[in-house]
Amino acid sequence: MNLEKVIFGFFILLAATLNFGFFVGDIGDPAHHDIYELFAAIVVSLIATMLKFGDRTQIGAIHLATSLVADLQLIAAAMVWGYAAHIAADGLTSEMTARVVSLSGGALFANIVSVIILIAETIMQRR
């Protein structure tokens, strides 16, 4: 067992689970989507990106790409939330919530791809 691999797998999975946790629920209902969960998803996703830096293999490159996509989507979601909560006149309407959640849904897809690659990589090693 390799501690580095444990940490790597932990962060990738945690990024996906947090993202999923934020995503599930009625898409337009602000009560179903906790903003603290979105914050945690962003932080874990950023850390996962950092962990993926520096791997020069093909799989490493795809890993990094999926993470960058997830970061982008999550940060976009956070910005929409910030706009809705502080700048928009109407506050966090269900329409705005739907936008935030759908953006995080995109990130969820990228995170799922990341997890699939992680599983495929593990299976390929045959050890």
Added chain:
Amino acid sequence: MKTPLTPPLARHHSIFFLIMRRLRAPLIMLITIISIAVLGLTLAPGVDPDGKVHYLSFFHAFYFISYTATTIGFGEIPYAFSDQQRLWVLFSIYMSVIGWAYTLGTVFAILADRNLQQAIAMQGFVGAVRRLGEPFYLVCGYGETGRLMCQALDRLGYRAVVVELDESKVGEIDLHSYAADVYAIAADASNPETLQYAGLTHPSCIGVIALTNDDNANLAISIAARLLAPRLPTLARAETRETADNMASFGTRHIINPFEKFGEALGLALHAPAAWQLLGWLTGLPGTTIERHRDPPRGSWVLCGHGRFGRLMVDAMDAESVPVTIIDRRPPDDIEHRWIQGDGTGAAALDAAGIRDAVGIVASTSSDVDNLSIAVTARQLNKDLFVVLRQNHYSNHALFDAFESDITVVPSQIIAHECLAILGTPLLSTFLDEIRRRDEEWCASLLEHMTQRLSWKVPDVWSERINLSRAPALYRRLMRGETITLDQLLRSHANRNEFLACEVLYLDRDDDDHLIIPPANTPVRPGDEILLAGKHSSRAGFGLNITNEHALNYILTGTDLPDGWIWEKLSRRPARIEKRHLP
């Protein structure tokens, strides 16, 4: 002395990922610290102006931490903080300062890293060479010879790319004022991969010059050049005969042994002084002035230091049947010559060798100080001596200039001259061979004529081929069947009654016919290759004459061609009567 070779990075963007990889830990730490600070700030209770409990949103918390962590500081928003919030902010500030300090420290450590700097330098070099669009020479070894070569190439308008093992010498290149950038890398030139990165297989590379002080490295370079870029001319320096033979067996086109070259030159000087002077004048470094030497006298000679150079000098003198007495600490391998034991720096050994009756002395030890000491002592004993001095290091040139020797042999200069002659004008070596075959009188009269016309300053020697790409204007006229002589061509386009300050040395015809010093009324034919020697300004003038329609028309007819489309149209009618015919 070997410095470890840094392998060039395989992919272009790997440096970025290399840096990111090293920055992984500090960046993760920074993200963690900031996220903890933001999270804590949203959880710490504050009060709004109405006295109600108010929590900072993520938006405000992130905004606040962003400017606090980077020590900008805008104050407490949206309301003045409660003591709980202030406690947390205090904690956040110190945490984030640690985070930033760690990150910045790592960044600077990475940037100061030697390996990374070398990797960046290598990539900059590879990129710069790849983008070179002009023809360039690949010079391996930036010692004394390499420096002379680069200076001469620069003056001739060629680019150079340098590979040199010693980093301090590479640093020197930046300090020299070259007209064009000389790209250089500190790497082992005997590594074929390095050569490829330095542009060996680049389409604009027009020649490889191997001048390192290591014969094996030169051999490796010439082998790599032969196999990887067979069409390129390769010039290699070889100091031992074995290396030279090995290079020749690999098909290296030009092998230069400086001592052998000088041995030949001295042989020629003893045999035909005028030819030797002419050769020196034609192959000198452009821009320098050749001093008129007195001719080496025939009679008995003394040679001090029977090393690699001394041996070749003795061979050259033997070939001219000049008697030599050798002064050396050890007996020479051959017993045909008179040998005196000693080192020549003292008067006793020189006296024993018969310096008072000798006509010349060759100081050819491998120590510059010894050579000077020998020469000074010998001159004191016999002030009419003809002195040939070997100068090993260019840096001692002030000492050698101060002592008025008749000939100072500087190996690095000999190699540079030879390289330039070969590279600049392939026709020149044919012409030089011809000079060596001609008799003394012919050479003397040619030298007299040339130096009167062009002074003792080393001329530009160049060749021009009369074809569509090199001389379009002249070629078109010749193809129309006009007869144009050399005399007509060598005129100034500013005033056609004035001649350009250059002379035609050699004319090479397509059909294996050639003319040495062709007479002025020789007609030029398409496909001819002409070797010219003249002042630098005349080179551009001649180039314009044969490429530019207007200049050519003026020097041939004395009239100016109509310039521009409208004038051409207006003056077209009478011109049309003249019927054009192809040969």
